[in-house]
Amino acid sequence: xxxxxxxxxxxxxxxxxxxxxxxxxxxxxxxxxxxxxxxxxxxxxxxxxxxxxxxxxxxxxxxxxxxxxxxxxxxxxxxxxxxxxxxxxxxxxxxxxxxxxxxxxxxxxxxxxxxxxxxxxxxxxxxxxxxxxxxxxxxxxxxxxxxxxxxxxxxxxxxxxxxxxxxxxxxxxxxxxxxxxxxxxxxxxxxxxxxxxxxxxxxxxxxxxxxxxxxxxxxxxxxxxxxxxxxxxxxxxxxxxxxxxxxxxxxxxxxxxxxxxxxxxxxxxxxxxxxxxxxxxxxxxxxxxxxxxxxxxxxxxxxxxxxxxxxxxxxxxxxxxxxxxxxxxxxxxxxxxxxxxxxxxxxxxxxxxxxxxxxxxxxxxxxxxxxxxxxxxxxxxxxxxxxxxxxxxxxxxxxxxxxxxxxxxxxxxxxxxxxxxxxxxxxxxxxxxxxxxxxxxxxxxxxxxxxxxxxxxxxxxxxxxxxxxxxxxxxxxxxxxxxxxxxxxxxx
Amino acid sequence: xxxxxxxxxxxxxxxxxxxxxxxxxxxxxxxxxxxxxxxxxxxxxxxxxxxxxxxxxxxxxxxxxxxxxxxxxxxxxxxxxxxxxxxxxxxxxxxxxxxxxxxxxxxxxxxxxxxxxxxxxxxxxxxxxxxxxxxxxxxxxxxxxxxxxxxxxxxxxxxxxxxxxxxxxxxxxxxxxxxxxxxxxxxxxxxxxxxxxxxxxxxxxxxxxxxxxxxxxxxxxxxxxxxxxxxxxxxxxxxxxxxxxxxxxxxxxxxxxxxxxxxxx
Numbered sequence: 001x002x003x004x005x006x007x008x009x010x011x012x013x014x015x016x017x018x019x020x021x022x023x024x025x026x027x028x029x030x031x032x033x034x035x036x037x038x039x040x041x042x043x044x045x046x047x048x049x050x051x052x053x054x055x056x057x058x059x060x061x062x063x064x065x066x067x068x069x070x071x072x073x074x075x076x077x078x079x080x081x082x083x084x085x086x087x088x089x090x091x092x093x094x095x096x097x098x099x100x101x102x103x104x105x106x107x108x109x110x111x112x113x114x115x116x117x118x119x120x121x122x123x124x125x126x127x128x129x130x131x132x133x134x135x136x137x138x139x140x141x142x143x144x145x146x147x148x149x150x151x152x153x154x155x156x157x158x159x160x161x162x163x164x165x166x167x168x169x170x171x172x173x174x175x176x177x178x179x180x181x182x183x184x185x186x187x188x189x190x191x192x193x194x195x196x197x198x199x200x201x202x203x204x205x206x207x208x209x210x211x212x213x214x215x216x217x218x219x220x221x222x223x224x225x226x227x228x229x230x231x232x233x234x235x236x237x238x239x240x241x242x243x244x245x246x247x248x249x250x251x252x253x254x255x256x257x258x259x260x261x262x263x264x265x266x267x268x269x270x271x272x273x274x275x276x277x278x279x280x281x282x283x284x285x286x287x288x289x290x291x292x293x294x295x296x297x298x299x300x301x302x303x304x305x306x307x308x309x310x311x312x313x314x315x316x317x318x319x320x321x322x323x324x325x326x327x328x329x330x331x332x333x334x335x336x337x338x339x340x341x342x343x344x345x346x347x348x349x350x351x352x353x354x355x356x357x358x359x360x361x362x363x364x365x366x367x368x369x370x371x372x373x374x375x376x377x378x379x380x381x382x383x384x385x386x387x388x389x390x391x392x393x394x395x396x397x398x399x400x401x402x403x404x405x406x407x408x409x410x411x412x413x414x415x416x417x418x419x420x421x422x423x424x425x426x427x428x429x430x431x432x433x434x435x436x437x438x439x440x441x442x443x444x445x446x447x448x449x450x451x452x453x454x455x456x457x458x459x460x461x462x463x464x465x466x467x468x469x470x471x472x473x474x475x476x477x478x479x480x481x482x483x484x485x486x487x488x489x490x491x492x
Numbered sequence: 493x494x495x496x497x498x499x500x501x502x503x504x505x506x507x508x509x510x511x512x513x514x515x516x517x518x519x520x521x522x523x524x525x526x527x528x529x530x531x532x533x534x535x536x537x538x539x540x541x542x543x544x545x546x547x548x549x550x551x552x553x554x555x556x557x558x559x560x561x562x563x564x565x566x567x568x569x570x571x572x573x574x575x576x577x578x579x580x581x582x583x584x585x586x587x588x589x590x591x592x593x594x595x596x597x598x599x600x601x602x603x604x605x606x607x608x609x610x611x612x613x614x615x616x617x618x619x620x621x622x623x624x625x626x627x628x629x630x631x632x633x634x635x636x637x638x639x640x641x642x643x644x645x646x647x648x649x650x651x652x653x654x655x656x657x658x659x660x661x662x663x664x665x666x667x668x669x670x671x672x673x674x675x676x677x678x679x680x681x682x683x684x685x686x687x688x689x690x691x692x693x694x695x696x697x698x699x700x701x702x703x704x705x706x707x708x709x710x711x712x713x714x715x716x717x718x719x720x721x722x723x724x725x726x727x728x729x730x731x732x733x734x735x736x737x738x739x740x741x742x743x744x745x746x747x748x749x750x751x752x753x754x755x756x757x
């Protein structure tokens with residue numbers, strides 16, 4: 001019996017009782033210090049205050065990490081300013097390029113070590129940190145390395161100069177990859193940086209300092225100050241920072257935008273999203289189901305461009321949902337370091353509580369919840385892959401960014417209706433379209449108000465491909481030639 | 493016996509019509525009573541702009557270029573009138589030439605600003621510029637005509653709809669320009685021109701949740717407060733200059749959209 005013949009409402013077949021032997025990646029490749037300071041001017045600056053960073057999959061303490069104060073941020077900005085003035089900005093682009101190429105190469109060489117640490121500190125499956133985060137991070141440095149001595153060709157009839165000291169604040173969902181997205185174009189353009197990683201995932205950024213040591217990057221060109229939001233706020237407010245680049249929530253992004261108002265600081269924001277993933281009845285159904293699963297369960301759904309709103313054309317609603325539920329039952333949730341794991345741990349207790357509360361609101365508002373049978377570990381922060389059907393557009397789960405493995409399914413009849421519903425959000429980061437009809441793909445792509453449109457695919461990233469949002473998902477682009485613009489000023 | 497001339501009433505330009513301010517207010521500028529737009533006028537203008545924007549953006553680039561060229565023709569036909577209202581013939585000619593220059597950009601932007609991206613995988617990937625949406629422009633006081641044209645054309649060429657606040661001290665050139673716009677084939681609502689007090693109108697537009705971008709060129713010392721208001725819906729804030737001509741001026745009112753599709757058999 002083919003999928004489409006299955007009577008509507010039939011329960012999906014139970015997963016066969018396959019058990020997987022554990023296949024853990026070894027932790028031996030990475031050595032974590034007991035205590036970390038801030039990386040300022042090429043030296044480790046002892047942190048006056050510290051906090052404990054843990055593994056979200058086991059709640060095991062991993063290290064003590066500095067809680068950056070205003071003085072720490074000031075020292076880091078000072079080091080960045082002096083590195084900018086004393087050589088880095090005047091270095092020929094071809095020489096800057098070589099430092100970036102070195103960093104790219106060392107990231108490739110030490111990729112397993114960094115991938116294991118990423119999964120340990122952030123909870124994402126090793127399969128993803130190994131096959132997505134690390135290769136992309138290295139590729140980003142490699143791509144922007146090549147731009148460093150070609151900047152005058154990037155923007156027609158404009159003479160580029162570096163901006164100065166860039167303050168960069170990154171989230172916890174792709175810690176090292178976001179670091180690469182920020183640091184690579186900034187350095188290629190001749191700036192120096194102060195980067196603040198998320199307080200929950202500082203360890204790969206701190207290990208990256210050792211990559212910089214090996215690359216012999218001049219001191220002060222990259223400075224890393226760890227800590228909670230107050231550290232980031234000090235960086236945003238610092239008078240000697242010329243540019244702020246932020247990736248994170250729309251709420252914090254708005255605060256930053258109002259905070260830098262009138263300061264003359266340059267600003268780029270990559271904020272939240274509530275992407276529509278739109279599936280037409282003439283799609284390749286199996287591929288679409290894979291795309292939906294990748295769209296929302298990749299990295300536990302902790303992705304700003306996650307396809308969290310699924311719009312299904314009514315005529316294929318039943319068979320698609322049946323297939324989706326069955327596919328969900330095959331996802332393996334568990335130890336992030338296990339090579340078979342599909343869905344890892346939620347990044348923090350705080351995030352888990354936020355997901356749980358939004359999911360509860362979905363139940364309370366009347367949506368129908370489905371979670372496949374899966375056994376979640378007792379320690380750590382876990383949330384089962386979740387699908388909501390019977391969702392109205394007004395429900396919080398259809399409006400707010402959940403940032404977790406939770407999919408809200410809505411339906412539509414015509415392409416016009418799909419566009420209307422998809423665009424009915426203050427966000428505009430990404431969107432997906434599934435149909436085998438080429439003209440319809442382009443018609444939809446034209447009308448979706450989003451910075452990235454994935455047609456018959458989802459969650460693809462590449463250093464050459466500009467990424468960023470429309471509307472309240474932020475402004476500025478990261479990746480590609482366009483990603484340089486935020487780090488350059490132009491003599492007109 | 494000499495003939496008594498018929499004098500003009502200086503009104504707003506909203507949604508293709510020339511209403512007085514709904515508030516009934518005027519102020520005196522350049523010896524004339526000029527409409528003093530209210531909060532409601534500004535909001536009506538944003539609504540008209542929002543309604544007109546998709547149609548303007550959906551016009552072919554070739555068509556947008558021709559319509560803007562037509563605007564240059566309409567200004568050219570009124571050179572003496574415009575010359576009276578600004579610094580003279582030189583400014584009018586510069587303004588006309590600037591309109592023509594920008595008109596020619598309409599069908600070249602995607603090639604200069606976008607392109608194909610060589611991603612490391614079996615995907616076709618391209619980036620194209622698209623309009624940001626509704627743009628609020630605070631025109632500079634001087635030069636009254638060229639300053640407005642300089643700030644108006646970049647968002648228009650890219651397919652945005654504009655609500656512009658005219659020079660406060662010298663608003664007549666803007667009203668004259670509205671009349672040229674009205675006869676230029678630009679659909680009603682694509683350009684909306686408000687006269688009045690900038691201090692009153694600027695914060696309304698800067699905080700309006702259905703405005704996508706704000707050009708603070710004429711904002712003087714109020715820029716920080718306007719920027720702060722703009723953050724409420726993550727507006728793009730552009731610090732435009734009164735006399736500049738560049739495709740990068742257009743780019744600051746554009747979004748970039750990147751589309752991926754697999755390549756396969």
